[in-house]
Amino acid sequence: MSTSQYVEFNNVDKSYDGRNLVVDNLNLAIAQGEFLTMLGPSGSGKTTSLMMLAGFEAPSAGHIRIAGRSLDAVPPHRRNIGMVFQNYALFPHMTVGENLDYPLRIRKMGKAERSERVRKILDVVQMQAFADRKPSQLSGGQQQRIALARAIVFEPDVVLMDEPLGALDKNLREHLQLEIKHLHERLGITVVYVTHDQSEALTMSDRVAVFNAGKIEQLAPPSELYEHPVTPFVAGFIGENNRLTGKISGRNGDEYAVETDTGHRMIVRSKTAFADQQPVIISVRPERIRIEQEAGGLNRFGGTVEEVIYLGDHKRLHIKLDDSSMLVAKVPNAGASIDIKPSQSLSLGWDSKDAVLIPA
Structure with missing residues (x-):
């Protein structure tokens, strides 16, 4: 044994x-x-x-x-x-x-x-x-x-x-x-x-x-x-995550292009192999989302702040995307360079390594 x-x-x-x-x-x-x-x-x-x-x-x-x-x-x-x-x-x-x-x-x-x-x-x-x-x-x-x-x-x-x-x-x-x-x-x-x-x-x-x-x-x-x-199920049950659905539209090494149902083109790094046009879920943790005031770079798009919740060490932001989908982001209060308020327009995004691809 x-x-x-x-x-x-x-x-x-x-x-x-x-x-x-x-x-x-x-x-x-x-x-x-x-x-x-x-x-x-x-x-x-x-x-x-x-x-x-x-x-x-x-x-x-x-x-x-x-x-x-x-x-x-x-x-x-x-x-x-x-x-x-x-x-x-x-x-x-x-x-x-x-x-x-x-x-x-x-x-x-x-x-x-x-x-x-x-x-x-x-x-x-x-x-x-x-x-x-x-x-x-x-x-x-x-x-x-x-x-x-x-x-x-x-x-x-x-x-x-x-x-x-x-x-x-x-x-x-x-x-x-x-x-x-x-x-x-x-x-x-x-x-x-x-x-x-x-x-x-x-x-x-x-x-x-x-x-x-x-x-x-x-x-x-x-x-x-x-x-x-x-x-x-695991992505949703362990901690908190944002989910975008879409299909694989290309590959370069371990990076996959995904055309999302919201009309965005995302690049996500994955060790798991996916087939072209395979339906997938992009899972992104709220703390992985970066908030910036100017657009540009990989996996970038605009959104509008719907709600700001103060939770001591961080703020929790509910952000409405241009297509009316919602994302949740966590922004540390320590060293924050911008003061975020409801109705504010923001650029947000994440690196290819900061999201996870899951078979839909």
Whole structure:
């Protein structure tokens, strides 16, 4: 068994009614020590996939393995998997120390070793001073730290996390994202994480599997997902992007000419091969659009500012093109050379390398 195939989904289907597939022919290999995030909207199949790995749901077809061992007939409590949920699921009548001791006790571990493991894991999550408190005496962030500690105290093969930070406020969520990421790096544990939050997935993961309608649309490291989406869904779901549709009208090396439906001629660089007259989508991130007061250069055209939204470090511009299409641009406030106001006419554009071509 290769360490790059530590957790395996092989041709896994899941249907609740025998007709509609919630998970459709899932094939996925997760490396030992990897932090993999399953990302997607509600109903995309990500949580169902996690629950099948945990053993709380059974596949309708296909097989799941950990370290080469089939999980087909293995009940949840025998899978050596740690789980962290959004609602913490701590025992309210037990102290923090007792909550952490519980998974060790049911595994028939000796008292001395249990005490040492609990002490060490409290040290890891920096909660040493809270061992004698009840969960009700802890903040939400502290409870989530203890839930995380309980999931890893017995040294599981894999830790599964289902929207674990969803109930926390924005600042605490961002803080704990980094804590979990650093904990993963320090302990080298295999983590499978489920979220619908794109920024959370980009921040924490080694790789992200983007789910849509029961299938993985793209599986890649965060930077590749953001910079090189391969389907219209991924381009729209990961971050924000502008989309122009058109057809390939020429090629020079790795640069393609595209005649857009808006009547513009664009030049876009792409490593993917496209055929002449092939329908395509040009995807451009708002931060890649350059705003200038004079026209000229590659991929340049005019527009009129419809709305300016101030967002602290940048302004978000809604720009109407001459043909009535809309684009969104982000302009940093630091070092801005022009003061942009509604109804202002602007020249805008981008370099050939700053857009992505996607098959329509």
